[in-house]
Amino acid sequence: MRKVLIIGGGPAGCSAAHLLSEIDNLDITLIETSSKLGAGVRTQYYGGHPYTFGPRHFLTQNKKVFDYINKIIPMRNCSEHEFISYVESDDSFYNFPIHMDDVRSMPDSEIILKEIKEAKGVANARNIEDFWIGSVGQTLYNKIINEYNKKMWQVDDNKLIDTFKWSPKGATIKDGPRAAWDIAISAYPYAKNGYDDYFDMVFKKVNVKINTKIEKFDIKNKTIFVNNEKFQYDIIINTISPDTLFENCYGELPFIGRDLFTIVFPTEYVFPENVYFIYYPNKEKFTRMVEYKKFTRHKSKHSLVGLEIPSMNGKHYPMPIKSEQIRAKKYHDLMPENVYSIGRAGTYRYLVDIDDCIEQAMQISENIKNNEFDGPIPLKRWREFN
Ligand SMILES: Cc1cc2nc3c(=O)[nH]c(=O)nc-3n(C[C@H](O)[C@H](O)[C@H](O)COP(=O)(O)OP(=O)(O)OC[C@H]3O[C@@H](n4cnc5c(N)ncnc54)[C@H](O)[C@@H]3O)c2cc1C
Known part of the structure; x- marks a missing residue:
């Protein structure tokens, strides 16, 4: 029997628990500091309206990952979803991400189209500002990227953000309104309590210790200390910040x-039909509303909107700075064989969403099943620096 420890009970830790519980001869323990599993993806309620901390929309290009989650918690297709941005200088809403029809409708379309044509490309881009200006020109960058990125990463100058291939929405202008989305499966759980049943099933599958603080780590020896007691494992799967x-x-x-601020509006719907999110790339302090x-199809005469303001509260977004x-990477390099680090904080990669957590858990469970160790971050895509 190999002893396995999973650190953290968010989507990455819970997916690992589900998948590893299918493998014979593993004795699995999951330790979570808080009182519930699921972290920000867990459903909360305000005035009876279900919500999560931010949207937690299930968007994936990996059919295997979608089929896996859909079998355990049936998912509703949300492919009609639209995201829009409010651009204050034009007092207009455009699609998010931007596409050519939007550009053509802008008051300064002539200059923007000229800049797009003459954009020097991204081959020599050193930071996210070069990257975007090289892709779409200065005017469009000023309109939709500059302020948004600065508030998203809490920086005064976008030149500080010197990795940029992570942008999940892509720096290029899309050809049409659906071009960014038609390649992905867009979904959300049917259940009123969202993803919660997926998380709570973990209690039946492995030994879960909630409200538990690990006092000390000795990762080299795959050992931890809880309540002054020492526990040693054969395999550790970490999902928290590696430092x-x-x-x-x-x-x-x-x-x-x-x-996150939750606001109830006195109308059945607030946003136009099919608009799920609105992005705000101007001077306002918030980045996004949902x-x-x-997503939830909650029935009510009122509607709940979540407003997100970047802050220093919580370890949500690893910095895309080289x-x-x-x-x-230096921390990951300290991890011995059979210690894996997955999930957003665990890999320290922004480009790790819920579907990626599952994909990573699938990969490590394959490795563990086959007794192969492929490095602490198992998938090439996440190991690369970008
Ligand atoms: C506002 C916001 C909105 C998002 N919206 C989407 C979206 O729409 N779609 C999407 O796919 N992704 C979205 N994401 C990203 C996605 O939800 C995350 O990538 C995913 O939840 C990461 O899961 P995780 O398990 O790696 O980490 P987490 O969810 O952070 O879970 C880590 C867990 O570890 C626990 N923990 C921390 N320290 C310790 C410790 N010392 N010991 C034990 N336990 C510990 C925490 O309490 C937590 O439960 C969003 C993220 C944010 C912040």
Whole structure:
């Protein structure tokens, strides 16, 4: 019997617990500091309206991942979803991400189209500002990217963000309104309590310790201390920031957090039909709003909207800065064989969403089943620096 420890009970830790529980001869323990599993993806309620911390929309290009989750918690197709941005300088709403029809309708379309034609490309881009200006020109960058990125990453200058291939929405202008989305499966659980049943099933599958604090880590020896007691494992799957496992010996990895405000409006719907999110790329402090009932289909005369403000509260967004990515790699390099690090904080990659957590858990469970160790971050796509 091999003893396995999973650190953290968010989507990555819970997916690992589900998948590893299918493998014979593993004795699995999951440790979570809070009182519930699922972290920000867990459903909460305000005035009876179900919501999560931010949208937590299931968007994937991986059919295997979708089929897996859909079998356990049936998912509703949301492919009609539309995202829009409010651009204050034009007092207009455009699609998000932007596409050529929007550009043609802008008051300064002539200059923008000229800049797009003459854009020098991204081959020599050193930071996210070069990357976007090289893709779409200065005017469009100023309109929709500059302020949004600065508030998203809490920086005064976008030149500080020197990795940029992570942008999940892509820096290119799309050809039509659906071009960004038609390649992905867009879904959300049918159940009123969203993803919760998926998380709570973990209690039946493995030994779960909630409200539990790990006092000390000795990762080299795959050992942890809880209540002054020592526990040793054969395999560890970590889903929290890797600096925590090594007493920040190379310094603390920075993250951007979020404050979420929930607001009930006195109308059945607030956003136009099919609009799930609105992005705000101007001087306002918030980045995004989501109308939850578009996902949850909650029936009510009122509608709940979540408003996200970037802050330093919580370890939600690993910084896309090369020096910090290198620092994270130094921590990953300290991890011995049979210690894996998955999930958004665990890999220290922004480009890890719910579907990616599942995909990573699938990969490591394959490795564990086959007794293969492919490095602490198992998939090439996440191991690369970008
Ligand atoms: C506001 C917001 C909106 C998002 N919207 C979407 C979306 O629409 N679609 C999408 O696919 N993705 C979305 N994401 C991203 C996605 O939800 C995350 O990538 C995913 O939840 C990461 O899961 P995880 O298990 O890696 O980490 P987490 O969800 O952070 O879970 C980590 C867990 O570890 C626990 N923990 C922390 N420290 C310790 C410790 N020392 N010991 C034990 N346990 C510990 C935490 O309490 C937590 O439960 C969003 C993220 C945010 C922040």
